[in-house]
Amino acid sequence: MSDRPPAVAGQFYPGSEHALREMLEELFNSAAIGCISEKHQVAGVIAPHAGYIFSGLQAAKAYQYLQGRNYDLACIISPSHRDYFPFISVYPGSGYRTPLGVCGIHEKAREDVLDCAGVSASQAGHQEEHALEVQLPFLQYVLPGIPILPLVMGDQSESVIRRTEDCVRRLREIYNNRILFIASSDLSHFHSAGEALRMDHALIRMLDDYDDVAISKKLQTGKIEACGGGPILALMRGLGKESHSIRTLGYSHSGEVLRDDGRVVGYTSALILTKGTQAKI
Numbered sequence: 001m002s003d004r005p006p007a008v009a010g011q012f013y014p015g016s017e018h019a020l021r022e023m024l025e026e027l028f029n030s031a032a033i034g035c036i037s038e039k040h041q042v043a044g045v046i047a048p049h050a051g052y053i054f055s056g057l058q059a060a061k062a063y064q065y066l067q068g069r070n071y072d073l074a075c076i077i078s079p080s081h082r083d084y085f086p087f088i089s090v091y092p093g094s095g096y097r098t099p100l101g102v103c104g105i106h107e108k109a110r111e112d113v114l115d116c117a118g119v120s121a122s123q124a125g126h127q128e129e130h131a132l133e134v135q136l137p138f139l140q141y142v143l144p145g146i147p148i149l150p151l152v153m154g155d156q157s158e159s160v161i162r163r164t165e166d167c168v169r170r171l172r173e174i175y176n177n178r179i180l181f182i183a184s185s186d187l188s189h190f191h192s193a194g195e196a197l198r199m200d201h202a203l204i205r206m207l208d209d210y211d212d213v214a215i216s217k218k219l220q221t222g223k224i225e226a227c228g229g230g231p232i233l234a235l236m237r238g239l240g241k242e243s244h245s246i247r248t249l250g251y252s253h254s255g256e257v258l259r260d261d262g263r264v265v266g267y268t269s270a271l272i273l274t275k276g277t278q279a280k281i
Contacts, residue, residue: 044272078132085154118163125152156230168238185228187266
């Protein structure tokens, strides 16, 4: 099967290579807040997936820490906004194409993940989904040529989250620190800026505390929101707080761009660091 063509280039991010590189360069320059040394392992990233004018800066704050690092592959875990299916979908084609080129699929990792319960090779959740695609130009910019394993969760029920968690755990066991995980998620949707701030900062505190139990409970009751809550929980649980910690990197919302605080979407990004390797950020 051929490469999956870009679905939201020219909408969520620039459609030409030149304009996209310019925008990414500007975002990374604006996000420059320091660095951690190569020995401090970044096991995972949580990054937003809105249009780059809204959430690109938050995403760049996390992706900047990947520059110069070495991974064999990146596993991106995305929610599904358009298709709904009771399994985890891994793309069956040869790669994902963006204006920066093709992100090739890591075929061995795809074989490995297909051994996990609840995973199927399918185009479901891949054809029009933006949440996975918008991560790729950031990845191509900081880790050019890295192969990917694109996973889309068809729903975010507890059973699918648990199966995705098992996939993360299995992949981590096979590839150890040679695999990078990315959970794609925005935060609260369409509340006033004040309400969004309250909800989103509650979630950010739980991320910093690595409290997946509280996140799961409050997502279920609607006290916090994250459209990629399933990918976040799967990554937190699959990596485990015994050996990892989380550092959130900031917060913004769409109203800051639109100059309208009536109905906003919230964004954060975070690093998941292997314990014993962290440095002050």
